Amino acid sequence: MNVQSMGSPLFDTEPTDTREAIMQATYRALRTHGYAGLTIQRIGDEFPKSKSLLYHHYDGKDDLLLEFLSFMLERFEETIPDREYDDAHDHLTAIVDHAVPEDLDPERAEFRAAMVELRAQAASDTAYREHFTRNDRFFRDRFATVVARGVKEGTFREVDPDRVAAMVLATVHGAMQEEATTDGAETADVRGELRAYIESRLLPPDSPSGVVE
Amino acid sequence: MNVQSMGSPLFDTEPTDTREAIMQATYRALRTHGYAGLTIQRIGDEFPKSKSLLYHHYDGKDDLLLEFLSFMLERFEETIPDREYDDAHDHLTAIVDHAVPEDLDPERAEFRAAMVELRAQAASDTAYREHFTRNDRFFRDRFATVVARGVKEGTFREVDPDRVAAMVLATVHGAMQEEATTDGAETADVRGELRAYIESRLLPPDSPSGVVE
DNA sequence: TCCCATTGACTGAACGTTCATTCAACCCGT
DNA sequence: ACGGGTTGAATGAACGTTCAGTCAATGGGA
Structure with missing residues (x-):
């Protein structure tokens, strides 16, 4: 101590x-x-x-x-993994693992619950809404950049990076909300299936996860 | 009038x-x-x-x-599409289109915003939490049943229905939350990519959307 | 058929508490 | 002795809740 x-x-x-x-x-x-x-x-x-x-x-x-x-939003945005990654797939997986964590320590769980409570105010409060609109755009742009890199470097198929980013962000938000507001959230399932989505939808047809040609 | x-x-x-x-x-x-x-x-x-x-x-x-x-939860659960569908793919697509609608009329938007505000209370209120735990389980089970049927009938690949259901539910929740709490929610992107997830992850490798052999 | 006791829906005024906010006064480093 | 950080006491408004009482409808006993 x-x-x-x-x-x-x-x-x-x-x-x-x-x-x-x-x-x-x-x-x-x-x-x-x-x-x-x-x-x-x-x-x-x-x-x-x-x-x-x-x-x-x-x-x-x-x-x-x-x-x-x-x-709160500053601290929320800071936590996103952003060091140098070898390829876009690694980076995106790191983001998913961070946003839908395997075992969430109570302290981060509390922080995320606080974010969920704050965000809900945006449904009736214009000033809050503006903040969260900006915050969502921030994360979506970050995600899209990673996907775009993957597409450019041939790691990913020719998907629309903005669409994929919107999908990942929505899923992450949903997992966070469920985890904060229920007792039986199936977070592990979401993480697993989100990974499967990335592999089946983004990875080239032949490569079974991380194959270098 | x-x-x-x-x-x-x-x-x-x-x-x-x-x-x-x-x-x-x-x-x-x-x-x-x-x-x-x-x-x-x-x-x-x-x-x-x-x-x-x-x-x-x-x-x-x-x-x-x-x-x-x-x-509110009674009315929320009633709205889920549940008539007879020819195959599981149609049913699941109907669910996704209903849960992430193309153009959401203001009245339903208000209802969904109310749900988001109510749900957030569950982060600090045990009684609310119990209700939403039950509600999530209800939807997850419904979704899983549809996926399981698809797997059994050969419409879908051999995926884990519970995992897929958890993923779809989380994404739907996220889209709902974003739409209720921001001005720039990319709902169309989420719907499109959720459909793409279903096709690339659930549909058999050869069938390009709705092919009967 | 009449009467009145009983009931349940409903009201307006009032209660004590908690809310956000104000302010005159105080402390203390410079 | 000056000024910004700090305080406790005080304020009115708004909160959830209570309560005595009105009213219309109901149902037996005479």
Whole structure:
């Protein structure tokens, strides 16, 4: 055990300033009480200073929550695998394995549940909707780039990269939502079948997974 | 124009009793104000009788909302295509086209948005979670049955029906969530690629879509 | 047939609590 | 002694809920 005893590497690092401390407190309050129970009071309870201080740093609840959404989306986008991969198939598989993980540690599960709760607000809140529209485009573009590379280099067949990206993103979102909102989510099945989709739909007809000619 | 001037066939039919009228009012309040803004006051405003009456018919807000969830899930499950189909491929395609529709009328879009908002509550509410766990199982079983038939009759390859069902359900959920929470959802791409998945993964290697030998 | 006791649907006013927000005052490093 | 970070107390509005009471319909006993 170190300075911090067992906590999220994303959110239990000592905050550099008060605003970051408030973001972390908001996250804790969200995970503890859910979005419906997310009040200024509860956020105030989750960090050492007074709740009045929140109004010194933010215009109000809406302002605070909107910045919190940006804070969350930044961290969400950062986690995507993006190092150099030998070929597009490896890269795409890494993305799928990361987005539909084999065994999801509780901490990441909580983070993803928080994302699902936040996203649902976008159904009735225009500002939230704009954020998630941008976020989806970000991931779709990233996925499409990988697929396009695969097509160009001959790793993949001549598919439409945007269509494939939209499909993968939707499946990933669905898996995430199911995992966050049910007890019996068949995540392993989705991951397995998503891999099978890539092989049967993207890989050239003759190559049975990773064959070099 | 008829008795009812332009409204949801699901929710603007004249309610048979007060409890059903309350369910409809709750739906209207949810769509107007979002789940976060769903209060007893607002529900009361959406139907002609007094808000006190809500407490005569339900134990309280939680009780009312839980019954509303059942009410919504029943209607959600009813809509799945289930008439007799000539073969499993037709049936599965009908399901996909229904679940990821070509042009979604605003009324169904609202209903699906409501479902997305309700589902998100399951991330922090155990009772909601149980309902959605059951609901997912319902759809997964239905899908798996269709796939299993296709495998048995030779329409499909020897895939694992449960895995395929989990994949299709996740993709459908993702498409629904994206459509409800963003402005730029690429629903057409998802539908197209989901069809392509079925063809390249489920159909026998030689048959290029719907060939009878 | 009349009357009244009983019921269930329904109402308006009120309750105590919690909500987001404000503000005068205080602390403390410069 | 100045100014930004910080505080506790206070505010009115909105929340879910309660409750005494009205009203129309029902059903026996006289």
